[in-house]
Amino acid sequence: MINVPIIDAYRPLSYAWNYIIPLGCMHMESKAFDVMAYRRTIREGLAMGASFVLLGDNGDFILPGDRKRYRQSNIVKALAGKDNQIEHTICYQYDLLRPIKGHIAAVLMGNHEEACLHFHEVDPAAELAERLGVPYLGMFGAIRWHTMRRDGKSGGTMLHVLHHGAWVSKAAMPQAAVDWFTKNTPQADIITFAHNHTESPVPIPCFDFPRQGASATKRLRYIVACGTMRENYSSEPGDAPGYDVVKGMGVTAIGAPLIAWRRKNLCGGEGHRRVKNRAAGIPSDWIEIRVTI
Numbered sequence: 357m358i359n360v361p362i363i364d365a366y367r368p369l370s371y372a373w374n375y376i377i378p379l380g381c382m383h384m385e386s387k388a389f390d391v392m393a394y395r396r397t398i399r400e401g402l403a404m405g406a407s408f409v410l411l412g413d414n415g416d417f418i419l420p421g422d423r424k425r426y427r428q429s430n431i432v433k434a435l436a437g438k439d440n441q442i443e444h445t446i447c448y449q450y451d452l453l454r455p456i457k458g459h460i461a462a463v464l465m466g467n468h469e470e471a472c473l474h475f476h477e478v479d480p481a482a483e484l485a486e487r488l489g490v491p492y493l494g495m496f497g498a499i500r501w502h503t504m505r506r507d508g509k510s511g512g513t514m515l516h517v518l519h520h521g522a523w524v525s526k527a528a529m530p531q532a533a534v535d536w537f538t539k540n541t542p543q544a545d546i547i548t549f550a551h552n553h554t555e556s557p558v559p560i561p562c563f564d565f566p567r568q569g570a571s572a573t574k575r576l577r578y579i580v581a582c583g584t585m586r587e588n589y590s591s592e593p594g595d596a597p598g599y600d601v602v603k604g605m606g607v608t609a610i611g612a613p614l615i616a617w618r619r620k621n622l623c624g625g626e627g628h629r630r631v632k633n634r635a636a637g638i639p640s641d642w643i644e645i646r647v648t649i
């Protein structure tokens with residue numbers, strides 16, 4: 357059995373926009389975490405009723421055994437040199453996330469949490485998810501976003517695939533990521549990943565060939581690289597050079613994309629809609645997605 361976690365999230369059926377803000381690679385206890393950008397993002401998201409997803413590398417987790425832990429340039433003062441570092445870091449993250457508790461749809465782990473699990477037998481992302489009371493997807497999973505009719509029946513579903521990311525590139529959108537997702541997750545309507553610390557939405561229009569019936573339709577999907585909240589090239593004079601400097605990484609995109617999605621108004625019925633949409637040359641699927649960075 358293939359065991360990729362899939363969860364369901366529900367929104368009332370309406371033709372108004374729903375919003376999702378993916379928070380990727382925040383590295384919250386890092387000194388380079390841009391707390392102002394984070395607070396601005398969650399404040400704006402809350403004001404518009406957005407849901408948030410945490411795409412992993414929520415924390416840096418420079419831990420015992422890794423001597424970088426003792427560098428003042430790496431970690432916020434509140435945590436530098438502390439014993440029981442994992443527990444303190446999870447508490448620190450929880451406090452920062454408290455304002456959006458109840459608005460987070462899912463938590464993922466990144467390679468930093470995976471390294472923590474590998475070396476210290478603790479998955480801090482799973483622990484964070486549990487304390488927040490939020491479903492945990494590991495490094496790769498999916499959310500079915502349902503619009504629910506008043507009678508309790510589904511008014512349509514948007515399939516959202518989430519991955520922490522593994523495709524590092526100096527390009528804003530790693531071609532390897534586009535190739536991997538288009539090949540392996542063809543049903544996804546929206547794909548979000550992080551890890552690259554770049555922000556870039558790529559529209560992927562595709563054909564939908566019906567199992568029955570004569571005419572194919574079009575669908576517009578998106579693959580979105582979701583940025584970071586960790587500033588790079590931020591070491592102070594005298595600090596050890598960071599990974600970004602050593603590896604010659606590009607300027608990072610601080611912030612998070614805004615994904616808007618809604619059910620189209622299908623007045624006129626299925627047949628009418630398809631004819632009308634084909635004539636207009638727009639995707640004929642029921643869902644409409646926009647991504648802003």
Ligand SMILES: [Fe+2]
Nearest residue numbers: 413466467551
């Ligand atoms: Fe990462």
